[in-house]
Amino acid sequence: MEFALGICIIAFLSLVALAFYYEHPKAEIPQGVDQPIKLYIVHYIVNLVFGLGRIFEKLGICKEVYLIRTFLYGIPPWKNTKLFIKDLEFANVSVRVYQPKMPSAGLRTGVLYLHGGIGQIGSIRMYERVCRFIARESDSVVVCVGYRLAPEHPYPTQFWDCLATARHFMMTAEDYGVDSARIIICGDSSGGTLTAAVCQALVSRTDLPKPRAQIMLYPFLQALDFNLPSYQQNGSVPLLLRNRAVALGLQYLNKDLSLMKGILEGSHVPKDLKLKFGKWLSPDNIPVEFKTRGYKLHVPSSYSEELHTMAKQAFEMTFFPLLAEDAIVCQLPEAFILTCEYDVVRDDGLLYKKRLEDNGVPVTWYHAENGFHGMLFLIDYGVVSFPCGKRAMGSVVNFIKGL
Structure with a gap:
């Protein structure tokens, strides 16, 4: 024995x-x-x-x-006495609805939460504490979307699921005590990608109310340049390492990891696209204070047409919303953007902030000077939580309450 x-x-x-x-x-x-x-x-x-x-x-x-x-999946929290929590389906997509129990004088704000996980590892249960915190602290109705995951459901299934639930929520908002004119699309990490993409897709819809705002929490927004200052400075800073971010992105798109080296070097980007997107995706658009920890201008390796063809999906707006045309960006709703100093995708958020502001879209920006990617996931876990995450989420709650 x-x-x-x-x-x-x-x-x-x-x-x-x-x-x-x-x-x-x-x-x-x-x-x-x-x-x-x-x-x-x-x-x-x-x-x-x-x-x-x-x-x-x-x-x-x-x-x-x-x-x-x-x-x-995380440890399920105790039963909440302040919220009604229901598992439902919106347009055949699983959702969990969090409604405050306290009576309201009128219709509440609604928050459609699109979780992170690079389309493969997130879940409603994983974001249970985040959604409870937002609903409880902001007195809003939160709907967490359990969109289908890759690889069982290949990209861009995740985008279409999120768009379908957004349409359903907007059309049925009052059934859940929500004002259809005060629906916010919100997401973290790759959920921020989905948030930006869904808001862009809704711009042309005349049959639906417009989203009141978009909230992007340390979003991933581009797959063209993995040598921006934040990728150089924070490539080895947890929890999202530079190589792991690109590897997970390739797996999400069902691409072979052998493409990673060329993509990290920028060999997948043809000259015409570099010229077209250069004004939007330039290190020159990153404020100088974000380069003080070190930055060296990267010279991409020679272009590979074969690599570009194999990685072409990475240039679609559902995966790469930073580079949407100005005609779309100028119609987007008010935004809240969270960036973290020690995060590889910090500069994605900074560049999108500039794009929105240049197109007249109001932006509330919160920069966590001691924050890192993934800090919000551990919120409401007691001693395991990080103070920077709680402060950042407090700013999100204040933004929601101020709308």
Whole structure:
């Protein structure tokens, strides 16, 4: 019995060691980041799960993404006495509706929440605490969208699911005590991508109310230049490492990871697109204070037509909303953009902020000077939470209440 137990312990420890070998990028934890020791611990655990997922896939037990999803579901919170919570379907898409129990003098603001996870690993349950926090603190009705995930449902299924639920919510808002003129589209990370894309798609709709606002929380908005200042400065800062971000993006688009090196170098972008998008996607548009931690102008490798053809989906507006035409951008609703200093996609948010402002769209900007990508996911987890995330979410709540 003791021998068998010893063998099991050794096997488990060997598996853990092998998992970390597979996922062992050297993280850089800047001293300026919020609670660096805690962040390193969280990063270690996340790396371990990714490593175990890779081993399980190699052994034929299950796909890597399935193990990661299971881990990231999170611990369900206690029953909430302040909210009515219902699981429903909007346009055949699973949603969870959070409604404050306290009576309201009139119709409330509605928030359609599009979760992150690069189209593969997010879920309603994973964002349960985030959505409860927003509904409770802002006294709004929150609808979290459980859009279908890749690879079972290939891109751009996720966009179409989110657009369908937005249309349904706008048409039935009063059924949930929501003013149809005060519906906000909100999302974090790749959910911010979906938020921008959905708002752009709704611009031409004359049969629906216009969204009151869009909230993008450290959004991923472009796949052309992975050598902007924030990608250079924060490429090894948890929780979203530069290489992992590109790898997950390729997996989301069902592309081979062998394309990653050329994409990181910018070889997938033809000269005509560089000229067309240069005015919008230029390091010159990044304020100088965001370059003080270091930045070196990157010279892309030679263009590869084959790589461009294989990566062409990355240039679609549903994946690359930063580069929508001015005629669309100028019609977008008021925006709230959250950026984090220690985040690879920080500059995506800064560039979209400039695009919106240049086109006359009001923008409320909150910059978390000690924040990092993913800090909001751990909100409402007690000692595991990061103060920078709670402060940032407080600014989101204040924005919602002020509309």
